[in-house]
Amino acid sequence: GENVEQHPSTLSVQEGDSAVIKCTYSDSASNYFPWYKQELGKGPQLIIDIRSNVGEKKDQRIAVTLNKTAKHFSLHITETQPEDSAVYFCAASISTGNQFYFGTGTSLTVIP
Amino acid sequence: DAGVIQSPRHEVTEMGQEVTLRCKPISGHNSLFWYRQTMMRGLELLIYFNNNVPIDDSGMPEDRFSAKMPNASFSTLKIQPSEPRDSAVYFCASSFPGLRGQPQHFGDGTRLSIL
Numbered sequence: 001g002e003n004v005e006q007h008p009s010t011l012s013v014q015e016g017d018s019a020v021i022k023c024t025y026s027d028s029a030s031n032y033f034p035w036y037k038q039e040l041g042k043g044p045q046l047i048i049d050i051r052s053n054v055g056e057k058k059d060q061r062i063a064v065t066l067n068k069t070a071k072h073f074s075l076h077i078t079e080t081q082p083e084d085s086a087v088y089f090c091a092a093s094i095s096t097g098n099q100f101y102f103g104t105g106t107s108l109t110v111i112p
Numbered sequence: 113d114a115g116v117i118q119s120p121r122h123e124v125t126e127m128g129q130e131v132t133l134r135c136k137p138i139s140g141h142n143s144l145f146w147y148r149q150t151m152m153r154g155l156e157l158l159i160y161f162n163n164n165v166p167i168d169d170s171g172m173p174e175d176r177f178s179a180k181m182p183n184a185s186f187s188t189l190k191i192q193p194s195e196p197r198d199s200a201v202y203f204c205a206s207s208f209p210g211l212r213g214q215p216q217h218f219g220d221g222t223r224l225s226i227l
Contacts, residue, residue, distance in 0.1 A: 031213060032213025032214075034213075034215050034216075036218075041220070042220050042221075043116075043203050043205075043218030043219050043220045043221050044155075044203075044218045045218070046215045046216075046217070049213075049215055051213060089155065093213050098143050098160075098162070098207060098213075098214070098216075099145075099157065099160065099168065100145075100157070100216060102154065102155045104154045105154060105155075
């Protein structure tokens with residue numbers, strides 16, 4: 001089955017700096033890659049996703065890049081703010097099924 | 113637009129008791145997922161349904177766990193008898209699957225503590 005690895009497990013940045021979280025996957029059939037943000041006491045919330053037919057997608061301060069050849073994808077948050085502090089999860093999915101394979105999460109702390 | 117609704121939000125009970133967790137998916141979504149989240153294991157998929165039919169229950173830890181989806185708007189996850197190691201946050205998620213992948217939408221979970 002698919003195996004998704006996520007790094008780093010914890011990340012601290014100063015407010016205004018950028019944060020980058022990286023994930024790798026093993027199954028070349030994976031073609032959908034969502035990113036989730038989980039705040040304390042809440043469920044994971046989708047923040048951005050990318051499909052395998054594009055290499056990059058942006059939404060304001062958040063961007064995701066995908067390298068299908070290397071089987072890795074990354075989340076980039078620019079101009080970080082304290083409210084960006086949360087746990088972030090990447091996931092991969094194969095089009096023939098709708099099961100997600102999640103990474104182990106990155107705890108991001110933005111220091112004011 | 114109501115999201116995925118889970119109840120109860122918190123449950124504290126003694127070991128050996130039956131626990132029932134409930135989930136109402138987003139209207140129109142025909143896939144439903146039950147996850148368990150712990151510090152040690154992260155997010156684990158327990159079971160998922162398509163059109164009310166269980167598709168993959170390989171993540172259900174043991175026979176003490178069972179899940180049902182009697183109709184498109186309701187699902188339950190039952191633990192009987194419960195044990196302290198079942199303590200975790202249980203999430204339900206729903207999606208409308210498509211050939212190109214669709215996001216899963218999560219509820220806010222049930223925090224379960226077994227004493």
